[in-house]
Amino acid sequence: MSDDVSRETPSVPEAARRAFTSDRLSVAEQYTELLATEGVLRGLIGPREADKLWDRHVLNSAVLGEAIPSGATVCDIGTGAGLPGIVVAIARPDVTMTLVEPLLRRTTFLSEVVDELGLDHVDVVRGRAEDLHGERTFDIVTSRAVAPLDRLLGWSMPLVAPTGALVAMKGRSVHEEVEAARGLLETWRCSDPEVVELGRDVVDPPTTVLRVSWADPSRIGWPLARIPDRGRQQKKRRRTRREAQ
Template identity: 55%
Template structure:
Protein backbone atom coordinates (compact mmCIF):
# COMPACT_ATOMS: atom_id res chain seq x y z
CA UNK A 1 0.00 0.00 0.00
CA UNK A 2 1.19 3.54 -0.73
CA UNK A 3 2.88 5.25 2.21
CA UNK A 4 0.79 7.96 3.83
CA UNK A 5 2.78 11.00 2.79
CA UNK A 6 1.52 13.82 0.62
CA UNK A 7 2.83 15.76 -2.35
CA UNK A 8 2.72 19.52 -1.83
CA UNK A 9 -0.24 21.20 -3.50
CA UNK A 10 0.21 24.60 -5.10
CA UNK A 11 -2.29 27.12 -3.73
CA UNK A 12 -4.24 27.12 -0.51
CA UNK A 13 -6.26 23.98 0.07
CA UNK A 14 -8.09 24.39 3.39
CA UNK A 15 -8.50 20.62 3.71
CA UNK A 16 -5.01 19.57 2.71
CA UNK A 17 -3.76 19.06 6.26
CA UNK A 18 -7.14 18.70 7.97
CA UNK A 19 -7.00 15.59 10.20
CA UNK A 20 -10.74 15.08 9.73
CA UNK A 21 -10.10 14.01 6.13
CA UNK A 22 -7.84 11.12 7.13
CA UNK A 23 -10.29 10.16 9.88
CA UNK A 24 -13.19 10.16 7.41
CA UNK A 25 -11.44 7.80 5.00
CA UNK A 26 -10.26 5.48 7.76
CA UNK A 27 -8.56 2.27 6.53
CA UNK A 28 -8.69 3.47 2.91
CA UNK A 29 -6.69 6.61 3.74
CA UNK A 30 -3.27 5.45 2.42
CA UNK A 31 -4.76 4.60 -0.99
CA UNK A 32 -6.85 7.76 -1.13
CA UNK A 33 -3.84 9.91 -0.24
CA UNK A 34 -1.79 8.09 -2.85
CA UNK A 35 -4.48 8.79 -5.44
CA UNK A 36 -4.52 12.45 -4.44
CA UNK A 37 -0.77 12.65 -4.93
CA UNK A 38 -0.95 11.01 -8.35
CA UNK A 39 -3.61 13.52 -9.42
CA UNK A 40 -1.44 16.39 -8.18
CA UNK A 41 1.71 15.18 -9.92
CA UNK A 42 0.20 13.92 -13.19
CA UNK A 43 -3.45 14.92 -13.45
CA UNK A 44 -2.96 18.25 -15.18
CA UNK A 45 -0.10 17.01 -17.37
CA UNK A 46 -2.25 14.16 -18.67
CA UNK A 47 -5.34 16.29 -19.22
CA UNK A 48 -7.35 14.70 -16.44
CA UNK A 49 -7.71 17.59 -13.98
CA UNK A 50 -7.77 21.32 -14.69
CA UNK A 51 -5.19 23.51 -12.93
CA UNK A 52 -7.87 25.31 -10.95
CA UNK A 53 -9.05 22.01 -9.51
CA UNK A 54 -5.73 20.98 -7.97
CA UNK A 55 -6.03 23.18 -4.85
CA UNK A 56 -9.52 21.82 -4.16
CA UNK A 57 -9.15 18.14 -4.93
CA UNK A 58 -10.26 17.09 -1.47
CA UNK A 59 -13.57 18.95 -1.34
CA UNK A 60 -14.62 19.02 -4.98
CA UNK A 61 -13.46 15.60 -6.07
CA UNK A 62 -12.24 13.08 -3.48
CA UNK A 63 -14.72 13.72 -0.68
CA UNK A 64 -17.39 14.37 -3.29
CA UNK A 65 -16.70 10.92 -4.75
CA UNK A 66 -16.60 9.25 -1.35
CA UNK A 67 -20.10 10.51 -0.61
CA UNK A 68 -21.61 7.79 -2.84
CA UNK A 69 -20.11 4.90 -0.86
CA UNK A 70 -22.87 4.61 1.78
CA UNK A 71 -25.35 3.91 -1.04
CA UNK A 72 -23.32 1.03 -2.52
CA UNK A 73 -23.13 -2.67 -1.67
CA UNK A 74 -20.03 -3.90 0.14
CA UNK A 75 -19.56 -6.85 -2.22
CA UNK A 76 -20.59 -8.02 -5.67
CA UNK A 77 -19.79 -5.94 -8.75
CA UNK A 78 -19.88 -2.15 -9.00
CA UNK A 79 -19.49 -0.56 -12.44
CA UNK A 80 -18.32 3.05 -12.70
CA UNK A 81 -19.53 4.42 -16.04
CA UNK A 82 -17.31 7.00 -17.71
CA UNK A 83 -14.58 6.74 -15.07
CA UNK A 84 -12.35 9.45 -16.56
CA UNK A 85 -9.68 10.31 -13.99
CA UNK A 86 -11.09 7.71 -11.57
CA UNK A 87 -13.71 9.79 -9.84
CA UNK A 88 -15.56 8.18 -8.19
CA UNK A 89 -14.35 4.74 -9.34
CA UNK A 90 -10.88 4.68 -7.77
CA UNK A 91 -12.23 6.18 -4.55
CA UNK A 92 -15.00 3.57 -4.44
CA UNK A 93 -12.52 0.75 -5.04
CA UNK A 94 -10.32 1.93 -2.17
CA UNK A 95 -13.26 2.29 0.21
CA UNK A 96 -15.13 -0.89 -0.78
CA UNK A 97 -12.38 -3.52 -1.00
CA UNK A 98 -14.86 -6.40 -0.86
CA UNK A 99 -16.45 -5.48 -4.20
CA UNK A 100 -15.15 -5.87 -7.72
CA UNK A 101 -15.08 -2.35 -9.19
CA UNK A 102 -15.17 -2.15 -12.98
CA UNK A 103 -13.91 1.16 -14.36
CA UNK A 104 -15.64 1.57 -17.72
CA UNK A 105 -14.04 4.28 -19.87
CA UNK A 106 -13.96 4.68 -23.68
CA UNK A 107 -10.75 6.73 -24.03
CA UNK A 108 -7.49 4.76 -24.22
CA UNK A 109 -5.31 7.38 -22.54
CA UNK A 110 -7.69 7.37 -19.58
CA UNK A 111 -7.83 3.58 -19.32
CA UNK A 112 -4.02 3.59 -19.35
CA UNK A 113 -4.08 6.05 -16.45
CA UNK A 114 -6.66 4.04 -14.52
CA UNK A 115 -4.64 0.86 -14.91
CA UNK A 116 -1.50 2.63 -13.70
CA UNK A 117 -3.31 4.06 -10.68
CA UNK A 118 -4.84 0.72 -9.71
CA UNK A 119 -1.44 -0.97 -10.00
CA UNK A 120 0.43 1.75 -8.09
CA UNK A 121 -2.09 1.74 -5.25
CA UNK A 122 -2.38 -2.08 -5.21
CA UNK A 123 -6.13 -1.97 -5.75
CA UNK A 124 -6.55 -5.62 -6.69
CA UNK A 125 -10.34 -5.32 -6.83
CA UNK A 126 -10.22 -2.99 -9.86
CA UNK A 127 -10.96 -4.12 -13.42
CA UNK A 128 -10.32 -1.50 -16.12
CA UNK A 129 -12.47 -1.94 -19.21
CA UNK A 130 -12.27 0.20 -22.32
CA UNK A 131 -15.65 0.93 -23.88
CA UNK A 132 -18.98 2.66 -23.53
CA UNK A 133 -21.83 1.39 -21.44
CA UNK A 134 -23.81 0.64 -24.60
CA UNK A 135 -21.01 -1.61 -25.85
CA UNK A 136 -21.33 -4.03 -22.92
CA UNK A 137 -25.10 -4.27 -22.54
CA UNK A 138 -25.91 -7.95 -22.17
CA UNK A 139 -22.31 -8.88 -21.37
CA UNK A 140 -21.62 -7.00 -18.14
CA UNK A 141 -24.05 -7.30 -15.22
CA UNK A 142 -23.66 -5.22 -12.08
CA UNK A 143 -25.05 -5.03 -8.57
CA UNK A 144 -24.55 -1.25 -8.63
CA UNK A 145 -23.59 1.42 -11.14
CA UNK A 146 -22.01 4.76 -10.28
CA UNK A 147 -21.78 7.77 -12.54
CA UNK A 148 -20.49 11.30 -12.06
CA UNK A 149 -20.74 14.34 -14.33
CA UNK A 150 -21.38 12.35 -17.50
CA UNK A 151 -24.80 13.24 -18.94
CA UNK A 152 -28.42 14.07 -18.15
CA UNK A 153 -30.39 11.46 -16.26
CA UNK A 154 -32.54 10.39 -19.22
CA UNK A 155 -29.35 9.43 -21.10
CA UNK A 156 -27.84 7.84 -18.02
CA UNK A 157 -30.88 5.62 -17.63
CA UNK A 158 -30.43 4.31 -21.18
CA UNK A 159 -26.74 3.66 -20.61
CA UNK A 160 -26.67 2.47 -17.01
CA UNK A 161 -29.93 0.68 -16.21
CA UNK A 162 -29.34 -2.14 -18.74
CA UNK A 163 -26.13 -2.96 -16.87
CA UNK A 164 -28.01 -3.65 -13.63
CA UNK A 165 -29.46 -6.94 -12.50
CA UNK A 166 -32.94 -6.86 -10.99
CA UNK A 167 -32.53 -5.32 -7.55
CA UNK A 168 -29.34 -3.50 -8.58
CA UNK A 169 -28.85 0.17 -7.80
CA UNK A 170 -27.89 3.18 -9.90
CA UNK A 171 -26.18 5.92 -7.89
CA UNK A 172 -25.80 9.09 -9.97
CA UNK A 173 -24.09 12.18 -8.60
CA UNK A 174 -26.12 15.24 -9.54
CA UNK A 175 -26.42 18.92 -8.74
CA UNK A 176 -29.14 21.48 -8.13
CA UNK A 177 -31.30 20.33 -11.07
CA UNK A 178 -31.58 16.74 -9.85
CA UNK A 179 -35.33 16.86 -9.20
CA UNK A 180 -36.05 18.29 -12.65
CA UNK A 181 -33.91 15.60 -14.27
CA UNK A 182 -35.70 12.89 -12.31
CA UNK A 183 -39.06 14.15 -13.56
CA UNK A 184 -37.89 14.39 -17.16
CA UNK A 185 -36.42 10.87 -17.07
CA UNK A 186 -39.31 9.18 -15.28
CA UNK A 187 -40.89 7.66 -18.41
CA UNK A 188 -37.69 6.11 -19.77
CA UNK A 189 -36.85 4.87 -16.27
CA UNK A 190 -40.14 2.99 -15.99
CA UNK A 191 -39.64 1.54 -19.46
CA UNK A 192 -36.27 0.13 -18.39
CA UNK A 193 -37.59 -1.34 -15.14
CA UNK A 194 -36.54 1.39 -12.72
CA UNK A 195 -38.39 2.01 -9.50
CA UNK A 196 -39.01 5.50 -8.09
CA UNK A 197 -35.93 7.73 -8.03
CA UNK A 198 -34.86 9.28 -4.73
CA UNK A 199 -32.86 12.51 -4.56
CA UNK A 200 -30.69 12.27 -1.45
CA UNK A 201 -28.19 14.44 0.39
CA UNK A 202 -24.84 12.73 0.97
CA UNK A 203 -22.72 14.60 3.54
CA UNK A 204 -19.06 13.89 4.29
CA UNK A 205 -17.35 16.23 6.80
CA UNK A 206 -18.66 19.42 8.33
CA UNK A 207 -18.05 22.51 6.23
CA UNK A 208 -17.90 20.62 2.93
CA UNK A 209 -20.80 21.01 0.51
CA UNK A 210 -23.24 18.13 0.62
CA UNK A 211 -23.19 15.89 -2.47
CA UNK A 212 -26.56 15.31 -4.13
CA UNK A 213 -27.23 11.77 -5.27
CA UNK A 214 -30.00 10.24 -7.35
CA UNK A 215 -30.57 6.64 -6.24
CA UNK A 216 -32.64 4.29 -8.37
CA UNK A 217 -33.25 0.56 -7.95
CA UNK A 218 -33.90 -1.49 -11.06
CA UNK A 219 -36.90 -3.43 -9.88
CA UNK A 220 -37.31 -5.59 -12.98
CA UNK A 221 -35.45 -6.46 -16.16
CA UNK A 222 -37.85 -6.01 -19.10
CA UNK A 223 -38.49 -9.29 -20.92
CA UNK A 224 -37.27 -11.42 -17.99
CA UNK A 225 -39.78 -13.21 -15.78
Protein backbone atom coordinates in the same frame (compact mmCIF):
# COMPACT_ATOMS: atom_id res chain seq x y z
CA MET B 1 4.40 7.25 -13.44
CA SER B 2 6.65 10.17 -14.31
CA ASP B 3 9.07 11.50 -11.71
CA ASP B 4 9.53 14.97 -13.22
CA VAL B 5 6.33 16.61 -11.98
CA SER B 6 6.88 19.20 -9.26
CA ARG B 7 3.38 20.46 -8.44
CA GLU B 8 2.77 20.63 -4.71
CA THR B 9 0.27 18.09 -3.39
CA PRO B 10 -2.79 19.55 -1.61
CA SER B 11 -2.68 19.09 2.16
CA VAL B 12 -4.92 16.45 3.70
CA PRO B 13 -8.03 17.96 5.34
CA GLU B 14 -9.28 16.72 8.69
CA ALA B 15 -12.50 15.50 7.03
CA ALA B 16 -10.48 12.89 5.14
CA ARG B 17 -9.95 11.05 8.42
CA ARG B 18 -13.71 10.62 8.64
CA ALA B 19 -14.06 9.48 5.03
CA PHE B 20 -11.25 6.90 5.09
CA THR B 21 -10.14 4.42 7.71
CA SER B 22 -6.61 4.89 9.02
CA ASP B 23 -5.22 2.10 6.86
CA ARG B 24 -6.83 3.51 3.69
CA LEU B 25 -6.07 7.20 4.19
CA SER B 26 -2.48 6.88 2.98
CA VAL B 27 -3.74 5.23 -0.22
CA ALA B 28 -6.18 8.10 -0.74
CA GLU B 29 -3.27 10.52 -0.25
CA GLN B 30 -1.25 8.71 -2.91
CA TYR B 31 -4.14 8.87 -5.38
CA THR B 32 -4.75 12.57 -4.72
CA GLU B 33 -1.05 13.23 -5.28
CA LEU B 34 -1.22 11.38 -8.60
CA LEU B 35 -4.21 13.49 -9.64
CA ALA B 36 -2.42 16.71 -8.68
CA THR B 37 0.71 15.74 -10.60
CA GLU B 38 0.28 13.20 -13.38
CA GLY B 39 -3.42 13.97 -13.69
CA VAL B 40 -2.73 17.64 -14.38
CA LEU B 41 0.27 16.90 -16.59
CA ARG B 42 -1.77 14.56 -18.78
CA GLY B 43 -4.74 16.91 -19.00
CA LEU B 44 -7.08 14.72 -16.95
CA ILE B 45 -7.53 17.34 -14.23
CA GLY B 46 -7.58 21.08 -14.85
CA PRO B 47 -4.66 23.03 -13.28
CA ARG B 48 -7.11 25.17 -11.31
CA GLU B 49 -8.67 22.04 -9.80
CA ALA B 50 -5.44 20.79 -8.23
CA ASP B 51 -5.83 22.83 -5.05
CA LYS B 52 -9.46 21.70 -4.65
CA LEU B 53 -8.99 17.99 -5.20
CA TRP B 54 -9.85 16.82 -1.70
CA ASP B 55 -13.00 18.87 -1.17
CA ARG B 56 -14.40 18.99 -4.69
CA HIS B 57 -13.44 15.56 -6.00
CA VAL B 58 -12.00 13.02 -3.57
CA LEU B 59 -14.12 13.46 -0.44
CA ASN B 60 -17.44 13.86 -2.22
CA SER B 61 -16.64 10.67 -4.17
CA ALA B 62 -15.60 8.77 -1.05
CA VAL B 63 -18.95 9.27 0.69
CA LEU B 64 -20.66 7.47 -2.20
CA GLY B 65 -19.61 4.33 -0.37
CA GLU B 66 -22.44 4.99 2.09
CA ALA B 67 -24.91 3.98 -0.65
CA ILE B 68 -23.11 0.77 -1.68
CA PRO B 69 -23.87 -2.57 0.02
CA SER B 70 -21.11 -4.69 1.51
CA GLY B 71 -19.31 -6.87 -1.02
CA ALA B 72 -21.12 -5.35 -4.00
CA THR B 73 -20.00 -5.44 -7.61
CA VAL B 74 -19.79 -1.86 -8.86
CA CYS B 75 -19.40 -0.35 -12.32
CA ASP B 76 -18.36 3.28 -12.78
CA ILE B 77 -19.17 4.39 -16.33
CA GLY B 78 -17.31 7.30 -17.89
CA THR B 79 -14.95 7.27 -14.93
CA GLY B 80 -12.43 9.71 -16.44
CA ALA B 81 -9.51 9.96 -14.03
CA GLY B 82 -11.20 7.53 -11.64
CA LEU B 83 -13.88 9.66 -10.04
CA PRO B 84 -15.75 8.29 -8.23
CA GLY B 85 -14.65 4.71 -8.94
CA ILE B 86 -11.03 4.75 -7.77
CA VAL B 87 -11.93 6.70 -4.63
CA VAL B 88 -14.76 4.32 -3.74
CA ALA B 89 -12.44 1.37 -4.32
CA ILE B 90 -9.90 2.92 -1.95
CA ALA B 91 -12.49 3.61 0.75
CA ARG B 92 -14.28 0.29 0.26
CA PRO B 93 -11.82 -2.56 -0.40
CA ASP B 94 -14.69 -5.02 0.08
CA VAL B 95 -16.32 -4.09 -3.25
CA THR B 96 -15.32 -5.27 -6.72
CA MET B 97 -14.96 -2.22 -8.98
CA THR B 98 -15.06 -2.03 -12.78
CA LEU B 99 -13.99 1.28 -14.34
CA VAL B 100 -15.36 1.92 -17.84
CA GLU B 101 -13.74 4.66 -19.92
CA PRO B 102 -13.41 4.97 -23.74
CA LEU B 103 -10.31 7.18 -24.00
CA LEU B 104 -6.92 5.45 -24.15
CA ARG B 105 -4.97 8.16 -22.32
CA ARG B 106 -7.38 7.90 -19.41
CA THR B 107 -7.41 4.11 -19.22
CA THR B 108 -3.61 4.14 -19.38
CA PHE B 109 -3.54 6.45 -16.36
CA LEU B 110 -6.15 4.35 -14.55
CA SER B 111 -4.24 1.12 -15.11
CA GLU B 112 -1.06 2.71 -13.80
CA VAL B 113 -2.90 3.98 -10.71
CA VAL B 114 -4.43 0.56 -10.04
CA ASP B 115 -1.00 -1.08 -10.25
CA GLU B 116 0.80 1.57 -8.21
CA LEU B 117 -1.78 1.58 -5.42
CA GLY B 118 -2.21 -2.19 -5.38
CA LEU B 119 -5.95 -2.08 -6.05
CA ASP B 120 -6.37 -5.75 -6.93
CA HIS B 121 -10.17 -5.47 -6.71
CA VAL B 122 -10.35 -2.92 -9.55
CA ASP B 123 -10.67 -3.76 -13.26
CA VAL B 124 -10.14 -1.15 -16.00
CA VAL B 125 -12.16 -1.56 -19.20
CA ARG B 126 -11.51 0.60 -22.22
CA GLY B 127 -14.86 1.11 -23.93
CA ARG B 128 -18.30 2.57 -23.57
CA ALA B 129 -21.07 1.40 -21.28
CA GLU B 130 -22.95 0.06 -24.31
CA ASP B 131 -20.08 -2.33 -25.02
CA LEU B 132 -20.96 -4.25 -21.86
CA HIS B 133 -24.70 -4.39 -22.51
CA GLY B 134 -25.86 -7.96 -22.64
CA GLU B 135 -22.52 -9.21 -21.32
CA ARG B 136 -22.31 -8.14 -17.69
CA THR B 137 -24.48 -6.79 -14.89
CA PHE B 138 -23.58 -5.23 -11.54
CA ASP B 139 -25.10 -4.62 -8.13
CA ILE B 140 -24.40 -0.89 -8.45
CA VAL B 141 -23.84 1.20 -11.59
CA THR B 142 -22.54 4.65 -10.80
CA SER B 143 -21.34 7.76 -12.61
CA ARG B 144 -20.38 11.34 -11.92
CA ALA B 145 -21.39 14.25 -14.17
CA VAL B 146 -21.73 11.97 -17.20
CA ALA B 147 -25.18 12.86 -18.58
CA PRO B 148 -28.74 13.89 -17.65
CA LEU B 149 -30.92 11.08 -16.32
CA ASP B 150 -32.86 10.58 -19.56
CA ARG B 151 -29.64 9.60 -21.36
CA LEU B 152 -28.03 7.95 -18.34
CA LEU B 153 -30.86 5.43 -18.08
CA GLY B 154 -30.08 3.99 -21.51
CA TRP B 155 -26.40 3.58 -20.69
CA SER B 156 -26.73 2.39 -17.10
CA MET B 157 -29.89 0.33 -16.61
CA PRO B 158 -28.88 -2.51 -18.98
CA LEU B 159 -25.90 -2.99 -16.65
CA VAL B 160 -27.99 -3.05 -13.46
CA ALA B 161 -28.63 -6.52 -12.04
CA PRO B 162 -32.27 -7.42 -11.28
CA THR B 163 -31.80 -6.60 -7.59
CA GLY B 164 -29.24 -3.83 -8.20
CA ALA B 165 -29.50 -0.08 -8.70
CA LEU B 166 -28.22 2.90 -10.59
CA VAL B 167 -26.57 5.23 -8.03
CA ALA B 168 -25.46 8.39 -9.83
CA MET B 169 -23.82 11.48 -8.36
CA LYS B 170 -25.92 14.51 -9.29
CA GLY B 171 -26.08 18.26 -8.80
CA ARG B 172 -28.76 20.81 -8.03
CA SER B 173 -30.82 19.98 -11.13
CA VAL B 174 -31.49 16.40 -10.02
CA HIS B 175 -35.22 16.93 -9.41
CA GLU B 176 -35.66 18.57 -12.81
CA GLU B 177 -33.84 15.62 -14.41
CA VAL B 178 -36.20 13.18 -12.69
CA GLU B 179 -39.28 15.02 -13.94
CA ALA B 180 -37.89 15.20 -17.48
CA ALA B 181 -37.28 11.45 -17.47
CA ARG B 182 -40.64 10.33 -16.01
CA GLY B 183 -41.81 8.76 -19.24
CA LEU B 184 -38.56 6.88 -19.77
CA LEU B 185 -38.55 5.65 -16.18
CA GLU B 186 -41.92 4.03 -16.82
CA THR B 187 -40.76 2.60 -20.14
CA TRP B 188 -37.75 1.05 -18.44
CA ARG B 189 -40.01 -0.29 -15.66
CA CYS B 190 -37.98 1.46 -13.01
CA SER B 191 -39.06 2.20 -9.47
CA ASP B 192 -39.56 5.78 -8.31
CA PRO B 193 -36.15 7.46 -8.10
CA GLU B 194 -34.80 8.30 -4.67
CA VAL B 195 -32.68 11.40 -4.06
CA VAL B 196 -30.28 11.01 -1.12
CA GLU B 197 -27.69 13.30 0.46
CA LEU B 198 -24.52 11.60 1.68
CA GLY B 199 -21.56 12.58 3.84
CA ARG B 200 -23.09 15.36 5.92
CA ASP B 201 -20.25 15.04 8.43
CA VAL B 202 -17.59 14.97 5.69
CA VAL B 203 -18.45 17.39 2.89
CA ASP B 204 -20.34 20.68 2.72
CA PRO B 205 -22.61 20.67 0.84
CA PRO B 206 -23.38 16.95 1.09
CA THR B 207 -23.01 14.74 -1.98
CA THR B 208 -26.31 14.32 -3.79
CA VAL B 209 -26.98 10.94 -5.39
CA LEU B 210 -29.91 9.59 -7.36
CA ARG B 211 -30.86 5.96 -6.83
CA VAL B 212 -32.95 4.09 -9.42
CA SER B 213 -33.76 0.39 -9.21
CA TRP B 214 -36.06 -1.98 -11.08
CA ALA B 215 -39.72 -1.82 -10.05
CA ASP B 216 -40.01 -5.60 -10.42
CA PRO B 217 -36.71 -7.53 -10.32
CA SER B 218 -38.39 -10.49 -12.05
CA ARG B 219 -39.51 -8.31 -14.97
CA ILE B 220 -36.78 -5.86 -15.87
CA GLY B 221 -37.33 -3.36 -18.67
CA TRP B 222 -34.67 -4.44 -21.12
CA PRO B 223 -34.25 -8.18 -21.71
CA LEU B 224 -31.05 -7.59 -23.69
CA ALA B 225 -29.42 -6.78 -20.37
CA ARG B 226 -29.15 -10.56 -20.07
CA ILE B 227 -29.05 -11.65 -23.74
CA PRO B 228 -26.08 -10.63 -25.97
CA ASP B 229 -26.97 -8.60 -29.07
CA ARG B 230 -24.97 -9.81 -32.07
CA GLY B 231 -25.42 -6.55 -33.92
CA ARG B 232 -24.05 -4.60 -30.98
CA GLN B 233 -21.09 -6.94 -30.70
CA GLN B 234 -20.33 -6.55 -34.41
CA LYS B 235 -20.40 -2.75 -34.07
CA LYS B 236 -18.10 -3.02 -31.05
CA ARG B 237 -15.58 -5.09 -33.00
CA ARG B 238 -15.64 -2.68 -35.95
CA ARG B 239 -15.07 0.30 -33.66
CA THR B 240 -12.23 -1.49 -31.87
CA ARG B 241 -10.52 -2.16 -35.18
CA ARG B 242 -10.86 1.50 -36.23
CA GLU B 243 -9.46 2.75 -32.92
CA ALA B 244 -6.52 0.37 -33.18
CA GLN B 245 -5.53 1.70 -36.61
